[in-house]
Every structure is written in structure tokens, then in C-alpha cells.
Amino acid sequence: MRSTFLLTAVAMLAFAANSLLAREALGTSSIEASGYTAIRLVSGAAVLYALVRYAGPATARSGQALPGDWLSAVALFVYAIAFSAAYLSLGAATGALILFSSVQASMLAYGLTRGDRPSPRELIGFAVAFAAFVYLVLPGAGRPDLAGSLLMIASGVAWAVYTLRGRGSRDPLAETAGNFLRASAFCIPLAGFALAYETATPSGIVLALASGIVASGLGYSIWYRALRGLTTFQAALIQLSVPVIAAAGAILFLSERLTLHVVLAGALVLGGIGFALLAKQKRQA
Numbered sequence: 482m483r484s485t486f487l488l489t490a491v492a493m494l495a496f497a498a499n500s501l502l503a504r505e506a507l508g509t510s511s512i513e514a515s516g517y518t519a520i521r522l523v524s525g526a527a528v529l530y531a532l533v534r535y536a537g538p539a540t541a542r543s544g545q546a547l548p549g550d551w552l553s554a555v556a557l558f559v560y561a562i563a564f565s566a567a568y569l570s571l572g573a574a575t576g577a578l579i580l581f582s583s584v585q586a587s588m589l590a591y592g593l594t595r596g597d598r599p600s601p602r603e604l605i606g607f608a609v610a611f612a613a614f615v616y617l618v619l620p621g622a623g624r625p626d627l628a629g630s631l632l633m634i635a636s637g638v639a640w641a642v643y644t645l646r647g648r649g650s651r652d653p654l655a656e657t658a659g660n661f662l663r664a665s666a667f668c669i670p671l672a673g674f675a676l677a678y679e680t681a682t683p684s685g686i687v688l689a690l691a692s693g694i695v696a697s698g699l700g701y702s703i704w705y706r707a708l709r710g711l712t713t714f715q716a717a718l719i720q721l722s723v724p725v726i727a728a729a730g731a732i733l734f735l736s737e738r739l740t741l742h743v744v745l746a747g748a749l750v751l752g753g754i755g756f757a758l759l760a761k762q763k764r765q766a
Contacts, residue, residue: 485710488703489719495700497577497726502692503565504573505735512685514565516675519668520689521697522561526665528698529658548652549659556643558664562671563636570629572737575617577727578747579630581720582614583637584644585754588717591645602760610753617746624742654705661698714762721751 506512512520533547568576589607593599599607618630643660650656675681708716724747731737 485707488707489711492700492704492707493719493722493726495696495703496720496723497730498696499564499692499700500568500573500577500580500723500727501730501734502688502696503568504571504576504731506685506688506692507565507568508572508735509685512681512689513675513679514562514569515671516679516681517685517689517692518562518565519672519675520686521565521693522558522661522668523665524690524693525697525701526658526661528694529654529661529702532698532702533655533658547659547662548650548656549663550646551663553643553646553656554660554663554667556639556646557660558667560636560639560643561664563632563639567629567632567636570626571633572625573731573735574724574728574737574739574747575625575743576629576633578724578743578750579614579618579625579633580637580640581723582610582750582754583634584641585717585721585758586610586614587638587641588645589754589757591641599757600760600764603757603764606753606755606757606760608753610750610757613746613749613753617743617750653708654702657701657705714758718755718758721755724751 503517506517507514530547564576564580567579571579586607618625618627618634647653647656711719728739728747732739
């Protein structure tokens, strides 16, 4: 139990770190979105491949092709490039809030399309979260950049698609490694574009490597170990802590200032989603 808690805490810190690293690198123009995405995916693929081949189970070390598929790799790539592009204009805390809200909303919406019938309490939670989310992203003074918000919503939807396609995987770490390797193929033209038209400082490259190696590669491997001790409901609920951790990190390390608008909208979005998840858990119990 203690190990599950520790692994979960470390994984949530890694997920929040992805937002902080991206904002620091991209918000300061230390690197552009194409180069950042290419470095992140390729370095993450290298770490995940090494973990699976040299530290995974015997079946993963057998030399057979890693599991995964190209549609999942496309979803992973869309998530990564939209994530990077969004952080050219969004703050770390706001970006993390929009991302994880979009992921959970997309997965809940998918359940509705599959015949899931929400209870009145779930509908109340959905309605509160949706209204607060609209309030968060609507244009206006002190509001997040609309283009950046839409890009982060696209990133969240793509990550939800990736997650849903991976449900029921027998070896999620090996499948993630395989999909990262496949997504790296899309980074070849991306890297060419970055070399021809973009600039990058040493600090920008280091931040992208940290995102790929530590926050993504090691972060996902730790998360999949933690999932062994968590229910699906616990896993969904605990991920709502990421925007909160990212907000604290943004204030401490990036000197960001959160507006009252973002704080209120964020609390209502996360509270509404959390309320809906709790209601769903009770309905299915």
C-alpha cells in the first residue's frame, strides 16, 4: 500500500513536471514546438525501449516486436505536438487544467456513446464542470489565449483516444514503448523542419530531454507500476491532482500568477468532474 502511494505520488509529480518543463522551454522561446516535440518523443521512446528490453519481463526481452499500433501512435503524436504548441501561449497551470479536464471529459463522453446511462448526480457534475470550462476558455480580459486553449483541448482529446485504445492491454509499458517508437517516425519531418526553420538554445534542448526521459519515459513506467495497486476509479480521480500540483509548481518555479478567474473556474471544473466520478463509482458499486 505504501509503495503504491509513493509510486502514484511520483507519477503525478512527473505528469505535472511535463507542463512546467514545456512552459519554461516554450514560453521563453528557448526552443520551438516542433523541435521540443521531436526531442521529447524520441528520447522518451529510447528510455521506454531500454526499460522494456533490459528491465522488463522475459517475454519483453525476447527480441520480438513491441506491441502497439499506428493509430495509437498517431493519437500520441497529435497529443504531443498540440501540447507543445499550446504552451507557446498558455501558462503551465492553465494548460494542465485544460488538458486533464479535456481528457476526463472525453472519456466520460465516450462512455455515453457506448450506452452508459449517467445518474442525475453525474449529470449535475458534468454540467458544473462543462459550464466552468466554458467560462474558463471564453475570450476576455485575463482569460487564457483562445488558440492555445483549443490546441490543449485537442491534445487532451488525443490523449483520451490513446488511453481508450490501450484499455485492456496485457503489457501497457511495452505497448507504450512500441507506440512511442512508432510516433518517433513522425518526428523525422518534424526534426527536419525544426533544423531548417527553428532555433534552440542548449537550455531548451535540456528541458525537452528532461521532459522525454524523466517526465515521460520514467514517469509513464512508474505510473504503470502504480496502476497495479489502484482501481480504475482511483486512477481517474488521482489524476485530477495534476493541475493542482502544476499550479503550485508554476507559482514556485516559474513565478506565474494565477488569476481569480482561473482559480474559481479550475476549482469548479475539477470539483464537477470529481463529483461525477464519485457518483459513477456509487452507481456501479
